[in-house]
Amino acid sequence: xKWIETRTKAGDISxxxxxxxxxxxxxxxxxxxxxxxxxxxxxxxxxxxxxYEWAIRVIGLKESEVILVCSETPxxxxxxxxxxxxxxxxxxxxxxxxxxxQSGLDIQIxxxxxxxxxxxxxxxxxxxxxxxxxxxxxxxxxxxxxxAIDEGxxxxxxxxxxxxxxxxxEALQEVGAAIGKKSDGWAxxxxxxxxxxxxxxxxxxxxxxxxxxxxxxxxxxxxxRQDFKRQVSKVKTREAEQVxxxxxxxxxxxxxxxxxxxxxxxxxxxxxxxxxEKYPKVYAALIDAYESGDEATREDAIITTxxxxxKRQMDSLKNYIQAEEPNEDDDQALQxxxxxxxxxxxxxxxxxxxxxxxxxLGLVSLAKLKRGGKLNLDPNENAFNENTPRIQKLWQSFQxxxxxxxxxxxxxxxxxxxxxxxxxxxxxxxxxxxxxxxVKVDQPAPNGTDRNGQQRFSxxxxxxxxxxxxxxxxxxxxxxxxxxxxxxxxxxx
Amino acid sequence: MLETGQxxxxxxxxxxxxxxxxxxxxxxxAVVVVDEWAGVRAEIIGKSVxxxxxxxxxxxxxxxxxxxxxxxxxxxxxxPTGRAIASSWIRHPASHRxx
Numbered sequence: 001x002k003w004i005e006t007r008t009k010a011g012d013i014s015x016x017x018x019x020x021x022x023x024x025x026x027x028x029x030x031x032x033x034x035x036x037x038x039x040x041x042x043x044x045x046x047x048x049x050x051x052y053e054w055a056i057r058v059i060g061l062k063e064s065e066v067i068l069v070c071s072e073t074p075x076x077x078x079x080x081x082x083x084x085x086x087x088x089x090x091x092x093x094x095x096x097x098x099x100x101x102q103s104g105l106d107i108q109i110x111x112x113x114x115x116x117x118x119x120x121x122x123x124x125x126x127x128x129x130x131x132x133x134x135x136x137x138x139x140x141x142x143x144x145x146x147x148a149i150d151e152g153x154x155x156x157x158x159x160x161x162x163x164x165x166x167x168x169x170e171a172l173q174e175v176g177a178a179i180g181k182k183s184d185g186w187a188x189x190x191x192x193x194x195x196x197x198x199x200x201x202x203x204x205x206x207x208x209x210x211x212x213x214x215x216x217x218x219x220x221x222x223x224x225r226q227d228f229k230r231q232v233s234k235v236k237t238r239e240a241e242q243v244x245x246x247x248x249x250x251x252x253x254x255x256x257x258x259x260x261x262x263x264x265x266x267x268x269x270x271x272x273x274x275x276x277e278k279y280p281k282v283y284a285a286l287i288d289a290y291e292s293g294d295e296a297t298r299e300d301a302i303i304t305t306x307x308x309x310x311k312r313q314m315d316s317l318k319n320y321i322q323a324e325e326p327n328e329d330d331d332q333a334l335q336x337x338x339x340x341x342x343x344x345x346x347x348x349x350x351x352x353x354x355x356x357x358x359x360x361l362g363l364v365s366l367a368k369l370k371r372g373g374k375l376n377l378d379p380n381e382n383a384f385n386e387n388t389p390r391i392q393k394l395w396q397s398f399q400x401x402x403x404x405x406x407x408x409x410x411x412x413x414x415x416x417x418x419x420x421x422x423x424x425x426x427x428x429x430x431x432x433x434x435x436x437x438x439v440k441v442d443q444p445a446p447n448g449t450d451r452n453g454q455q456r457f458s459x460x461x462x463x464x465x466x467x468x469x470x471x472x473x474x475x476x477x478x479x480x481x482x483x484x485x486x487x488x489x490x491x492x493x
Numbered sequence: 494m495l496e497t498g499q500x501x502x503x504x505x506x507x508x509x510x511x512x513x514x515x516x517x518x519x520x521x522x523a524v525v526v527v528d529e530w531a532g533v534r535a536e537i538i539g540k541s542v543x544x545x546x547x548x549x550x551x552x553x554x555x556x557x558x559x560x561x562x563x564x565x566x567x568x569x570x571x572x573p574t575g576r577a578i579a580s581s582w583i584r585h586p587a588s589h590r591x592x
Contacts, residue, residue: 122532123531123532123535125531125532125560126529126532129529181547182547182551183538183543183547186534186538187538187539190534190535190538190539191538191539194535341541341543341544343538343539343543345538345539346539346543347539
C-alpha cells in the first residue's frame with residue numbers, strides 16, 4: 001500500500017493532488033506487459049472520466065481495453081455488475097470504478113496495480129470498500145489530499161455534545177418542527193460529525209489503511225497538474241455538448257414516468273430535461289444557439305452551459321437569492337416543509353438557519369473584497385477573525401436574539417459563532433480569502449532573534465484573518481463576468 | 494407481497510421506502526437487516542425516506558446492522574433498537590479480509 005503525497009513549489013505538503021493519476025500512468029503503461037491489468041477507483045465522476053479519456057487519447061489504449069463504470073454508463077454497468085470477471089476477461093487492461101460500483105461487487109480477476117483517488121465525496125470507510133472491490137491486486141496507490149484546517153474550529157467533546165443535545169428541542173421548536181423523534185440526536189450527531197469527517201477525510205483514510213493493510217508507505221510524486229486540469233476542462237466541455245445535443249422531450253417523459261436512463265444516450269436526455277425544468281428560458285436559448293449559431297455562438301453556448309452545470313455554484317447562488325431577496329412563495333414553501341418531518345440534518349433546516357443568520361445580522365456587510373488590483377486584507381476594513389470589533393459586535397447582537405440562539409445550539413462561544421458565520425457565507429456562495437496580517441498586540445510578541453541569538457520582541461504579531469468577495473465577484477471568471485445574466489436566470493426559475 | 498405479510502426474503506434499497514410504498518406494511522414480525530450500516534446511516538438521515546426508515550427500525554421485531562468496520566461503529570447504536578444490536582454483537586475474526 002503506497003500513500004501518495006505531493007509538494008508545492010515552496011516544498012510544503014500540497015493539498016492539491018490533481019494530476020497524480022497521470023504520473024502513476026506514466027509509471028504503469030510504458031513498461032507494462034500485455035497481460036498486465038490495472039484498476040482505478042475514485043469517488044469523483046469527472047476524475048474517472050478524465051482518467052478514462054487520458055488512457056485512450058494519450059496512453060493509446062483501445063476503447064475495448066478500458067472499462068469505465070459510472071452513473072453515465074448504464075449499458076456497460078448492466079453487463080459488468082453481474083459478471084465483472086467475465087467482462088474484464090482477457091483483453092481489458094484498465095478498469096475504472098466510481099461509487100456506482102457498490103459493495104456487492106466482487107472482482108476476483110488479479111490486477112497488477114491499483115490507484116485510489118479520493119476527494120472526500122464518500123467517507124473513508126466507503127473509500128476502503130471501493131479499494132476492496134478488487135480482491136487481488138499487486139500494489140495499491142492511494143491519493144487522498146489533506147485539507148486546510150480552518151482556524152477557530154471549536155472543540156467538540158462529550159460534554160458539549162450533551163449540552164447541545166439538550167438544547168436541540170428548542171431549535172426544532174423554533175421552526176415549528178415536531179420534536180421528540182427518536183432520531184433527533186442521531187441527526188445532530190451526523191451533521192456535526194460529518195463536518196469533522198470531511199475535514200479529516202485524508203487522515204481518516206490513512207488511519208484506516210494502516211489498520212487494515214500490512215504496510216502503508218508514503219511516496220512523493222510530481223503531479224501533472226496542468227495536463228490534468230486541461231483534461232478535466234475537456235471532459236466538462238464534452239459534457240456540456242452532450243447535454244445540449246440531448247433529446248429534452250424524451251428526457252422529460254422519462255422523468256415523468258419516474259424511469260432512470262436505460263441507454264447511455266438517455267443519460268443526456270435525462271440531464272437536459274432535469275436542467276430545463278430548473279432554467280427553461282436559459283436552456284431554450286442555449287439549445288437554439290448551439291443548433292443554429294455560427295462557431296463563436298456555439299462556443300459561447302457551451303461555456304454558458306458549463307457554468308449552469310456547475311451544481312455547487314448554482315445552488316449557492318440560489319441560496320443567496322432566497323436569503324437576499326425575501327419572497328413570500330419561497331418563505332412559505334420553506335415553512336410548509338418545516339411543518340413536515342424535519343431534523344437537524346435536513347437541508348431545509350440548514351437553509352432556514354443560515355437564512356435567518358444572514359438576514360438578521362446583515363452578514364452581507366462582511367463581503368467587501370473586490371477583484372482587480374492587489375488584494376489587500378485589512379483587519380480594520382475587510383478582513384475578520386473572532387477578535388475583530390465587527391465580529392464582536394455581531395456576536396453581541398446574536399446573543400441578544402433568542403431566535404438565533406435557539407436555532408444554533410452548537411454556538412456557545414464567539415469562536416463557535418465565527419465558525420457558523422463562515423459556514424453561512426460559504427453556504428450562500430461568498431468566496432473566502434484568508435491570509436496572515438501583522439497586527440498590533442498588547443503584549444510584546446516573539447519576533448525572531450538578533451545576530452547574537454537573543455530573542456527579539458515586537459509589538460505586532462501575525463494573525464490569521466478571512467475576508468469575503470462581494471457576491472457578484474465570487475466564483476469562476478466566466479461566472480463573475482456574466483453574473484447579471486446568471487442571477488436573472490435563477491430569479492426567473 | 495410485503496403488505497400481505499407473505500414469508501420471504503425481500504431485498505430493498507432505502508430509496509424505495511415511503512409512506513406510499515411501504516406505509517401499510519407491518520414490520521413487527523420482520524427481521525430487518527441493514528447492510529453497510531455506517532454508509533446508510535450517514536446518507537439517509539437528511540432524506541425524505543427518513544420517517545419511514547425510523548418507523549421500521551422502531552417497529553421491527555429485530556434489527557441487524559452489518560458493517561465491516563466494526564471498530565468505527567461504537568457510536569452507531571440507534572437508540573430505539575440498540576437492544577437488538579447490542580445483544581448480538583459479533584466480531585468475525587476474518588471480517589477485515591472480506592472488505
